[in-house]
Amino acid sequence: MKPLTPFIHSVWIAENDLRQSFKSVRHVVWSLLFPIFMMFTFSFRYGISGPDIQYVRDILIPGIVAMTAMFGSINETMSIVWDKSLGVFDRILAAPVSSTSIIVGKTMAGAVMGVISALVLLVIGSSLFGVTWSNIIAILVIILLASFSFTGIGTIISGLASEPREAMMLSNLLRFPMMFLGGVFFPIQEMPMPLPYVARALPLTYATEALSSIQTGGSSIIFLDSIVLLAYTIGTILFGSQILMRIMTR
């Protein structure tokens, strides 16, 4: 076996996963309609003209982009649960592929989905509300880090859930509070105690904050946010793969 083989296996597993997701166009459209809908609803709520548009440009759009990465990544990673329930996971397990390759492949698919979904919303949001981004490299780095950390959460859900319905419930349990407490729709500064502390425990908060800071000209907070997101990524992926490893080697 060549040294690169395990990694190539991962790439193929990721490719196969994404191929299925993009094959069903409905799936992609539906998953993107939700953030687009939220973007419109809340832009009207905060105002799309005059000085109010600043909030939309500075916080709402960056937040929506981060949130879309979250939905994209977690949804994609949850394909593990579907694969298990349909038996197609067995197909991969029966093949000469290491468990690590499977986990790395699934993680890559989740992250790629997160980045792609976020970029679509970035383009739509920016063009509709006239947001101009100064540092596209920094944005890509943050979106990538955020996507990986959300993928980690997705792997934990996939490992814990025994069937798709359970996975949906678990993911909603995590996604919805995160969405509303992650500083996307309501500024953390305006939240009553102890919600700001809760917000600080969520990766979405850091992703929103970082993207928002890039949009408003950048500050040292971006670096700190990246560190937190990186820590989140490592933590959740390690924990998630541990659980997945256990069910794969029962």
Add this chain to the structure above:
Amino acid sequence: MDNAIEVRGLTKFFGSLLAVDHVNFEVKGKEIFGLLGPNGAGKTTTIRMICGMLRPTGGTAVIAGFDVFQKPQEVKRRIGLVPDISNLFGELSARVNLEFMGKLYGLDKKTRRERIDQVLELFQLKERQNDLVRYYSKGMHRRLTIAAALIHQPEILVMDEPTSGLDAQTARLVREIIINLNKEGRTILLTTHQIDEADRLAQRVGIIDRGHLIALNTPEQLKNNIQGTRALEIKILNGVDQRRWIPIIKEAEDVDNVFLAEGKIRILSKDLSQIIPNVVTLVDKHGGKIENISVAQPTLEDAFISLTGKSIREEPLSKEEDVRRRMSRSGLR
């Protein structure tokens, strides 16, 4: 020829439930070996362990000379698994499905293309190769599942209930495929809960019940082993449900077993000369008339019933068997 598969003391607990209990058997190179048993007997659990997908609680399995628990990758490379449900990617076409399997088994692009064309041709799926698999019929699903297991040309093919749930015609086709694959020199381990299938396909049969392997021999020998036992078939007149007579006939002296087979009441006994008058009197006493009575050759089903004390079909799962069945499928399903 060396043994293709050697299973020694294979044991699996799911929690406190003993699903497979110290199972020993070997599959010789190039033979068709059938693992016969009712649903929930531990067949799927056994083959999942052999294929390196489930870790046993105890025992070993050596496949093509490799211990599956020490060298799972080597074993997986040499085995093609056909699971009991067709587990293909429904959102992808047949060709893309096979393409993916070829990649996982490390085939290069040229080999992949050749092999895919070859199996699509062999299983008559070429015309529909670019259709999404979810639009396939059950029979096409089954054929594609077998095709996918052959893409890396494994020396050993493991098939879990290869014909279950198929219509008679497709089942026959699948059986032909199995025989041909065996003729090409492939070792085949299959599980089934259909006695006639084991009888027709397998060169040797292992009977598994409640996690135990209770007999292992050629179908002929299994039948011969109960040679002392004779079978009597009767049909009782008046179109009344024949099943109603089973508990009544069971009461007769010297009757070992009574069950329904193809609309007739089949009675197993060591002493037919005694049994015939007994049964006739008993049926008469209960107001029945015997329409037809004949002595039959022992079948594999008779052997199965003599060994396990129960019929393989028409019996609802006991609670324990149901749990056993679900345990072996859960977790990864």
